[in-house]
Amino acid sequence: MNTSFLKITGLCILLAGCQTSGYPEAKPSEVLQVSDGDRISIDPTIVSKTINGKIFKMYGYNGQIPGPMIKAPQGSTITIDSKNHIDYETTIHWHGLRLDDASDGVPDVTMDVTKPGESHTYTVTFPDEGIYWYHPHVREDIQQDMGLYGNLFVTPDDAREYNPVDRQEVIVLDDLFVDSDGNNIPYGEEEPNFALMGRFGNVMLINGNTEYKNEFIAGDVVRFYFTNVANTRTFKLSIPGVKIKRVGSDVGRYERDEFVDSITIAPAERYIVEALFEKAGSYDLLHKSPLAEFSLGTFTVSDGQKLATFTKEFNTLRSYDDVISDIDTFRPYFDSPIDKTLRLSIEIDGAMGMMHSGMAGMEHDESGIEWEDTMPMMNQMMASEDFQWKLIDEETGKSNMDFMWEFKVGDVKKVQIINEEDSAHPMQHPIHFHGQRFLVLSMDGKPNTNLVWKDTVLVPIGSTAEILFDITNPGMWMFHCHIAEHLSNGMMGMFKVLEL
Numbered sequence: 334m335n336t337s338f339l340k341i342t343g344l345c346i347l348l349a350g351c352q353t354s355g356y357p358e359a360k361p362s363e364v365l366q367v368s369d370g371d372r373i374s375i376d377p378t379i380v381s382k383t384i385n386g387k388i389f390k391m392y393g394y395n396g397q398i399p400g401p402m403i404k405a406p407q408g409s410t411i412t413i414d415s416k417n418h419i420d421y422e423t424t425i426h427w428h429g430l431r432l433d434d435a436s437d438g439v440p441d442v443t444m445d446v447t448k449p450g451e452s453h454t455y456t457v458t459f460p461d462e463g464i465y466w467y468h469p470h471v472r473e474d475i476q477q478d479m480g481l482y483g484n485l486f487v488t489p490d491d492a493r494e495y496n497p498v499d500r501q502e503v504i505v506l507d508d509l510f511v512d513s514d515g516n517n518i519p520y521g522e523e524e525p526n527f528a529l530m531g532r533f534g535n536v537m538l539i540n541g542n543t544e545y546k547n548e549f550i551a552g553d554v555v556r557f558y559f560t561n562v563a564n565t566r567t568f569k570l571s572i573p574g575v576k577i578k579r580v581g582s583d584v585g586r587y588e589r590d591e592f593v594d595s596i597t598i599a600p601a602e603r604y605i606v607e608a609l610f611e612k613a614g615s616y617d618l619l620h621k622s623p624l625a626e627f628s629l630g631t632f633t634v635s636d637g638q639k640l641a642t643f644t645k646e647f648n649t650l651r652s653y654d655d656v657i658s659d660i661d662t663f664r665p666y667f668d669s670p671i672d673k674t675l676r677l678s679i680e681i682d683g684a685m686g687m688m689h690s691g692m693a694g695m696e697h698d699e700s701g702i703e704w705e706d707t708m709p710m711m712n713q714m715m716a717s718e719d720f721q722w723k724l725i726d727e728e729t730g731k732s733n734m735d736f737m738w739e740f741k742v743g744d745v746k747k748v749q750i751i752n753e754e755d756s757a758h759p760m761q762h763p764i765h766f767h768g769q770r771f772l773v774l775s776m777d778g779k780p781n782t783n784l785v786w787k788d789t790v791l792v793p794i795g796s797t798a799e800i801l802f803d804i805t806n807p808g809m810w811m812f813h814c815h816i817a818e819h820l821s822n823g824m825m826g827m828f829k830v831l832e833l
């Protein structure tokens with residue numbers, strides 16, 4: 334019997350070294366082009382996948398990692414049947430879509446979990462253009478980490494809203510945590526392990542694979558759609574030697590294009606970025622943080638004949654009148670008083686707290702982001718019951734599921750999120766609100782002068798974000814930290830939106 338099998342009593346189902354025979358090899362993601370009224374199936378399935386020479390038992394939607402990319406025209410509605418073929422209860426959350434709450438995929442709120450062998454039908458609407466994604470809303474630390482994620486690509490009504498480009502590439506960023514033999518580190522059985530800081534991986538994945546490669550022709554302009562599906566890792570992306578331009582984020586385009594040196598992308602966030610590969614050569618897609626540098630993949634650019642060149646369009650920084658005029662409606666609210674304040678904090682129990690405080694203070698730099706797990710022993714040792722991650726409502730002093738915000742359709746509300754620096758373990762938190770869209774008006778009092786609609790905001794350690802909600806979608810909605818282990822630890826709350 335191999336040693337990895339011994340380690341995994343009770344959870345053999347998920348780990349390298351377990352029997353994988355009988356599970357089909359995961360296929361790469363395919364594009365599912367849909368039209369209004371279509372009916373499709375997205376089924377979680379068990380697959381096998383080889384990563385760095387080790388065979389893992391993993392999960393994939395429709396046998397694919399990433400799951401199929403559903404490409405839908407803006408304004409369409411489709412029906413999605415989902416039969417659960419995996420060995421866990423699951424649901425599917427359609428992240429970032431302003432859809433009906435009954436199809437939001439949140440168990441115990443608007444639906445029951447889908448048990449193994451059972452099916453559930455979702456009605457999925459695509460009101461806003463941009464890049465979105467879908468994933469389980471049950472034990473994300475395992476199910477999402479093991480391959481259950483896919484993109485939703487909502488194409489705009491007017492294709493001219495984006496510049497012409499030679500290529501469009503969808504890139505899903507992830508990491509996997511393996512031991513020195515390359516075997517997956519076991520997951521917590523009853524509840525997530527590594528719940529203090531989340532599970533930082535040590536193998537970087539793009540679209541589910543190591544050693545991502547792509548080939549372009551010199552002069553190519555490429556539009557990348559990045560999604561971070563990692564449990565906890567924030568990536569800082571760049572392509573040294575290549576000019577990059579930030580065009581969009583979670584819910585479509587910014588007011589204006591901007592040339593940038595890098596893109597910081599937290600779990601669940603998306604960024605739309607264009608790059609001009611001007612000269613032949615080899616270029617790395619880097620994740621470079623103050624603590625470490627990883628090459629995530631390589632672009633090989635060769636000389637070749639091009640019929641058309643989009644260099645001029647790339648070098649022109651556009652502003653988008655449709656985005657600006659949409660946001661104009663909300664500008665009168667930018668200086669209005671704060672409606673709600675949310676504090677991000679943690680409580681650590683007795684002895685663990687003492688031990689932890691002896692080690693704290695070494696985890697982050699001035700960026701306010703824990704880029705790596707710098708205290709893995711502590712992270713592994715502390716069980717979920719030793720501490721509680723908290724979203725605290727300032728008004729009532731209540732936290733997590735003990736309070737419920739109430740809004741009305743048509744409300745425009747300002748929410749301040751304060752990430753306490755002097756808590757027992759300060760850490761950045763990507764906070765995701767379901768079912769609505771918001772603008773990040775300012776960070777630490779510094780106004781954002783180029784806005785984009787978001788569904789997830791990264792609040793660094795010690796920072797205060799001011800966000801403005803466009804409350805349009807009635808129902809029962811969740812908000813939570815998108816670090817998978819923090820969510821499972823209970824860092825979540827609810828808000829109710831009443832019909833007019």
Ligand SMILES: [Cu+2]
Binds near residue numbers: 761763814820
């Ligand atoms: Cu968090």
